[in-house]
Amino acid sequence: MFEAAVFAQRRQRLMDAIGPDAVAVFHSPPEAIRNGDAHYRYRQSSDLLYLTGFTEPEATLVLRPGAAKHRVVMFVRPRDKERETWDGRRAGVDGAVDRFGADVAYPCGELADKLPDLLSAEALYYSLGSDPAFDRTIASAIDQLRRRERRGVRPPARVVDPREVLHEMRLIKTPEEIAVLERAAAISVEAHTAAMAAAAPGTWEYELEALVDYTFRRRGGVGPGYTTIVGGGANATILHYVENDAQLRAGDLVLIDAGCEYGFYTADITRTFPVDGRFRGPQRDAYEVVLAAQREAIAHVRPGATLDDIHAAAVRVLTEGMVDLGLLPGPAEARVADGAYKTFYMHRTSHWLGMDVHDVGAYNRGGKPRPLAPGMVLTVEPGLYVAEDADGVPDALRGIGIRIEDDVLVTDDGCRNLTEAAPSAIADVEAACRAAAPAAMR
Structure with missing residues (x-):
């Protein structure tokens, strides 16, 4: 793949395009079953690959152009010696920061708890329909923000498909x-x-x-x-x-x-x-x-x-x-x-x-x-x-x-x-x- 700077430039181009009052979320597709409990070899979403170079499943990228800090947030599988013995090495949260350019990274198991606080913006750039299970995670996070609106928390007013912008970059x-x-x-x-x-x-x-x-x-x-x-x-x-x-x-x-x-x-x-x-x-x-x-x-x-x-x-x-x-x-x-x-x-x-x-x-x-x-x-x-x-x-x-x-x-x-x-x-x-x-x- 490319040097980390290439992915950083791509993320910055996308953040410049969507503006400071927006948040973009990209999620890896689930592992696909071939038959029984046998899986196909995993292939990361090309959009997530394009922005990070990260190849593991269960990964989420959140881009926050207007944030004072932690503009690039990743959720990834944590290091786990037993699972890595069975399934292969993981980058973990430290690797997501050190090797893949995240400002901060968290275990993927913390996504549901932390995501609502990351989505407060005028517009949410997210591809609805690509992953119905993750759509529900997004909907739950927005619902939590709406319930906190009286306390000054702003839920996204609109959901925009990021592919129109990102895919023009890829073209x-x-x-x-x-x-x-x-x-x-x-x-x-x-x-x-x-x-x-x-x-x-x-x-x-x-x-x-x-x-x-x-x-x-x-x-x-x-x-x-x-x-x-x-x-x-x-x-x-x-x-x-x-x-x-x-x-x-x-x-x-x-x-x-x-x-x-x-x-x-x-x-x-x-x-x-x-x-x-x-x-x-x-x-x-x-x-x-x-x-x-x-x-x-x-x-x-x-x-x-x-x-x-x-x-x-x-x-x-x-x-x-x-x-x-x-x-x-x-x-x-x-x-x-x-x-x-x-x-x-x-x-x-x-x-x-x-x-x-x-x-x-x-x-x-x-x-x-x-x-x-x-x-x-x-x-x-x-x-x-x-x-x-x-x-x-x-x-x-x-x-x-x-x-x-x-x-x-x-x-x-x-x-x-x-x-x-x-x-x-x-x-x-x-x-x-x-x-x-x-x-x-x-």
Whole structure:
């Protein structure tokens, strides 16, 4: 993660934005049960991570811009030798102050008693609905303040969602964040390239998933930033296919959508390539359509453009290709206008990228698509999906799913593709497929 000063600067920016007569509260999500008494590996709320770097559960951050002292208050799990023996080390209240920048910290068990005294302000910035159990804690604290109003204690007059302010901060990446995203991208490129070399007829989807996720961890990532997708053949036409349990066949394509999370920022790459190393016939033609659409879409990424502009560029090229491939009747302009292309391309072309794979920040301003600005990071991911049972399509295209996705940084004068080193041109993909399989797959 970053130096403590980076988190302090972020907190100060947020406090400056909400003003001295406000208080902001951020709470960690509860640990998630996988099944029985087994838990998923814990992942902190990205908002709380962004402001503190603190990774443990049962944590609460209270920001009080107008306070004379103790402007940054944290509630955390106390040190506990027995629990740490079972579950791992804790920072404790001293660590929250010394390492994570709190002015004062308390055990999380004292939250209900101390919270009311911390919430006296004109406005409370808190995200209602994210955690119903903690909503009740907030409501109880406000109720206690209201009962003390005659004694001069002021309860918040309004509750404001802090995400509008905080998520705008997160949307524009700083140089430090871009450097971390570049590392996540480089690791992800290596993993995708390794998978191309490892794939062969008879390989199982889960073998490629294991290789990709292994590469993420081996290179210092915490693992995948989302569940890795490996879809061979018709499985690639399922957008969020995660079973990854089929055997790959000669003549099929395989689609891998996977991104490494590094330093709590994630990449998001998709590549589609031939299982046996060679694109053939209509399969090759369909791939060229998607690749051309992606290149045209990336060419539209620049300050002042919008995600709608990028999507429209991709849709135009894809729809022209659908007509040429015999998937749709012409003219292409009419098929764009009537939305017929959505049968084979049903998702948008871009989303924000950062600490979350579908990162935060408003897509529209004043009812209009927002213009891109330097520091934004987005995906560009056109695709073409022909279901096995699609009506009226050439048989050679049935069961083909293709998506090509890269992570693109908006710069002052255009854009920079952070993941362009992952092979996407046909000659480069076929060369990567011919490379020696990684040692882990031999």
